[in-house]
Amino acid sequence: MTTKTPSKLERxxxxxxxxxxxxxxxxxxxxxxxxxxxxxxxxxxxxxxNVTDNQxxxxxxxxxxxxxxxxxxxxxxxxxxxxxxxxxxALQSDILGAASFDIHNILCLSGxxxxxxxxxxxxxxxxxxxxxxxxTVRRMRDEGKxxxxxxxxxxxxxxxxxxxxxxxxxxxxxxxRLAKKIAAGAEFIQTQCIYNLDKFELWxxxxxxxxxxxxxxxxxxxxxxxxxxxxxxxKNRVPGMDVPDDVVKRIAGVPKEKQPEEGIAICVETIQRLxxxxxxxxxxxxxxxxEEKVAELVEKGGLYPRPQV
Amino acid sequence: xxxxDKKPMEEIIEQIRSYQNVLILGCNECVxxxxxxxxxxxxxxxxxxxxxxxxxxKDMRIDEVTLERQCDHEYLEEIRDRIxxxxxxxxxxxxxxxQFMAEKYLSKPVYPGVNTCxxxxxxxxxxxxxxxxxxxQCILAYTAGICxxxxxxxxxxNGPCGGSTxxxxxxxxxxxxxxQLIVDRLKALNRLDDYEKLFSxxxxxxxRAGGPRKVVREDVQI
Numbered sequence: 001m002t003t004k005t006p007s008k009l010e011r012x013x014x015x016x017x018x019x020x021x022x023x024x025x026x027x028x029x030x031x032x033x034x035x036x037x038x039x040x041x042x043x044x045x046x047x048x049x050n051v052t053d054n055q056x057x058x059x060x061x062x063x064x065x066x067x068x069x070x071x072x073x074x075x076x077x078x079x080x081x082x083x084x085x086x087x088x089x090a091l092q093s094d095i096l097g098a099a100s101f102d103i104h105n106i107l108c109l110s111g112x113x114x115x116x117x118x119x120x121x122x123x124x125x126x127x128x129x130x131x132x133x134x135x136t137v138r139r140m141r142d143e144g145k146x147x148x149x150x151x152x153x154x155x156x157x158x159x160x161x162x163x164x165x166x167x168x169x170x171x172x173x174x175x176x177r178l179a180k181k182i183a184a185g186a187e188f189i190q191t192q193c194i195y196n197l198d199k200f201e202l203w204x205x206x207x208x209x210x211x212x213x214x215x216x217x218x219x220x221x222x223x224x225x226x227x228x229x230x231x232x233x234x235k236n237r238v239p240g241m242d243v244p245d246d247v248v249k250r251i252a253g254v255p256k257e258k259q260p261e262e263g264i265a266i267c268v269e270t271i272q273r274l275x276x277x278x279x280x281x282x283x284x285x286x287x288x289x290x291e292e293k294v295a296e297l298v299e300k301g302g303l304y305p306r307p308q309v
Numbered sequence: 310x311x312x313x314d315k316k317p318m319e320e321i322i323e324q325i326r327s328y329q330n331v332l333i334l335g336c337n338e339c340v341x342x343x344x345x346x347x348x349x350x351x352x353x354x355x356x357x358x359x360x361x362x363x364x365x366x367k368d369m370r371i372d373e374v375t376l377e378r379q380c381d382h383e384y385l386e387e388i389r390d391r392i393x394x395x396x397x398x399x400x401x402x403x404x405x406x407x408q409f410m411a412e413k414y415l416s417k418p419v420y421p422g423v424n425t426c427x428x429x430x431x432x433x434x435x436x437x438x439x440x441x442x443x444x445x446q447c448i449l450a451y452t453a454g455i456c457x458x459x460x461x462x463x464x465x466x467n468g469p470c471g472g473s474t475x476x477x478x479x480x481x482x483x484x485x486x487x488x489q490l491i492v493d494r495l496k497a498l499n500r501l502d503d504y505e506k507l508f509s510x511x512x513x514x515x516x517r518a519g520g521p522r523k524v525v526r527e528d529v530q531i
Binding site for chain 1: 465470492511
């Protein structure tokens with residue numbers, strides 16, 4: 001078991017445990033109370049906490065500052081960083097900022113298009129893309145160099161992650177795309193929320209056949225459905241999301257007040273089933289504004305207590 | 310070609326309402342093809358403006374001229390002898406023509422009559438779509454002849470992102486996913502393996518980022 005960074009998430013994955021991460025979305029204001037409350041709700045049930053970076057392009061308290069708050073609480077943050085809003089100067093600068101607070105995990109993303117958010121009339125940057133951000137972080141960490149070539153005093157020690165969406169199109173390049181992210185330097189993968197388990201398992205199998213699951217830690221992304229309305233919204237309105245009809249039918253088939261319970265049950269079954277899939281090394285639980293359910297999901301999913309490493 | 314679209318007439322009226330003599334100046338190149346600023350559109354706009362001002366009790370002289378191009382000295386020189394008859398010019402050329410006109414006739418107010426949109430093609434009459442952002446370092450050789458800089462909403466060089474759905478971009482069902490098109494074409498060319506080549510970080514210094522650009526060709530200079 002070798003690790004390249006002081007990341008606790010890396011240690012847990014390297015030790016062969018199923019890792020568990022969850023996320024907190026920063027507030028639309030400067031009061032850190034809400035963020036800290038969310039973190040308290042989940043901290044004993046997860047190994048690390050992702051902090052989203054202006055998700056869906058809605059302006060929020062910045063991911064880096066929120067990560068620092070988690071760090072000061074003694075927790076392990078995963079800094080999500082999108083290439084939509086910052087050029088290569090700002091990205092490298094924020095990576096150093098994170099490193100200065102000994103933040104040890106980063107998730108490299110392109111980010112949703114700004115037209116979804118509250119600044120639809122703004123510019124996007126996309127100076128580099130998510131794959132190139134992975135390369136950038138690896139270069140800064142492994143070679144101790146900026147993109148410009150200069151040496152970095154005290155290089156960042158970041159465990160480098162990327163996202164994968166097996167459900168987006170075209171499906172035939174979704175495994176090659178994973179291979180590309182691994183070639184760029186991704187060490188862990190957090191996937192899009194999984195509702196179509198058959199398709200997901202096919203994707204993992206194809207990745208396994210190429211030996212990719214030996215090279216990267218894939219964490220399966222899950223989001224509990226709160227209602228039939230949410231299931232339909234995810235199915236019809238969220239690009240790249242695959243919610244099969246039978247899932248919608250199942251949650252719609254119970255009375256409204258029982259739907260949250262059914263959503264939790266579906267999510268737990270998903271975790272239970274995927275736990276035994278070869279090549280799945282953990283779970284990323286995105287309980288969007290439903291953080292109080294993370295503990296229950298982790299416990300019922302048989303992922304509690306968390307290992308001490 | 311450079312694709313432009315007509316400006317709302319109200320906007321043009323606001324710009325010129327204080328003048329007496331106005332020239333509507335068309336261009337016979339790109340804006341003619343995309344039916345925004347050629348001779349025909351000059352005529353339509355001039356007639357509409359005359360009617361508007363007449364109905365509002367203002368006697369305004371509005372003349373029409375369409376030049377071969379507004380991005381070349383020689384054609385812009387053609388109006389030098391009569392430019393002084395006008396208080397202002399509304400140019401229906403692209404932004405390039407408007408500016409060259411303004412540079413050449415320093416003391417003459419020039420107003421744009423179109424919005425310059427992009428470099429694109431005529432898919433069919435009445436539908437023009439973008440193909441190029443003039444980044445200054447063409448990468449089409451590596452992307453199966455389809456440009457992700459101009460056609461991917463995130464200009465991803467290693468796409469597609471997770472929002473690509475049934476051939477459409479995440480920003481809208483009526484927008485093609487550039488990377489779906491690239492993958493389809495790589496397949497047609499029997500080159501799908503090329504997809505896995507990592508595209509390294511692009512040099513954007515030849516793009517807008519590098520400041521105003523110029524092409525200097527001493528070999529063709531006279």
